[in-house]
Amino acid sequence: MIIPEFNQSEKSIFLIPVFSYNFGVWSNNFRLSVEKTLRALALTDQTTAAPVLIVLSGLPGTGKSYLARRLTQRLPCVVVESDLVRKVISDSQPSYSSAESAYVHHVARAVMQRLLESGHHVISDATNLAEWHRELLYHLADKTNARLIIVQTIAPDHVVRERLQRRLENHDPVDLSDADWNVHESLKAELEPIRRAYLVVDTSQDLEPAICKILRAAQ
Template identity: 50%
Template sequence: MPRDLSQDVAKVEAALLPQEMASTAHPVLIVMSGLPGSGKSYLSQRLADQLSAVIIEADRVRKTLFPRPTYDAQESALVHRTCQEVMRRLLRKGVRVVFDATNLVEFQREILYSLAERCDAGLLIVRTVAPEQTVRERLEHRREAAEAASDADWRVYRRMSRRQQKISRTHLCIDTSDDIDEAVRKVMRAVRRCGRA
């Protein structure tokens, strides 16, 4: 029996969205892109705090829908469709959204570009990077942390690094091993430039 997208969306909204969300006349979709351990989630949290934005974290959505995920193509497609619908609803309400996912493949990002356009939302793409040694240490630390949403390890990082595609749109590239406060300021300046802060 096929899954009901509306039920999956309702489940995610009930489990992961805050009770109160700030809205604005100028919503923005910040699309994070980067390999596991590159600092996407930490930077996403910092940005959400600064912007009063809601984070849609693909790993948490996956674990909400699939407590024992298989990471197969069908499951991943459903997770992304659910994320897209939740984000569409939020952007239509004027909520600023940070989409925390690897977003490594351009055709998947194109769906997000179109989503922002259809919702009349600003769009900012942020690619996160970090030196491999830093990534290895982060992934090892994450593996030891029971509350981590991501199951990615070094092997997954290496496999995904071969699939990463060039971003076709103007975007920021943030090395998260550098000063994170300056990185947040850089992203905030970009949000203001697109008239959305």
């Protein structure tokens, strides 16, 4: 397993949040967070000269992580999951504050940039609800010459509610999200239209046709 080296150009694509300590301390902590996250990821040894960035977008419980896991069975991808990044950098004690969330996304994008520049296919597994947030990922794909594939996951409300309830009752170590139905409902107001070409996947249906479509787009 080869961990990509830190590239100084990475910081050019990130909005730097303002913290109470100086930039030098922030920069060092940021670098350490990126390295720590890379060590926690399931990296593949397979690389390519034509990497793909698959951006998943959807509310909690709509099946993003499940779809990501299914895709990795057919395409050698590294999944950068925001929930994993959050728990890695907070030592499994996340605060879910706005500052922490901003930092999580900065770290995730830096990790994705390093992976793409090293020739890894990457899946961004996060809600990615706001277009301005997705635009940072579009820019990342352009910057790294990666093919961009955007996938919006959906599912009927009753299916989502059942999934989230099951998540609370039967903790799956593979499922790192803490979101419940209330979080799902509160985030609906943040869901913005996607202004690029994208695929819609209803994860309550058979996923095979959607997976085949994504794989064709990745070729």
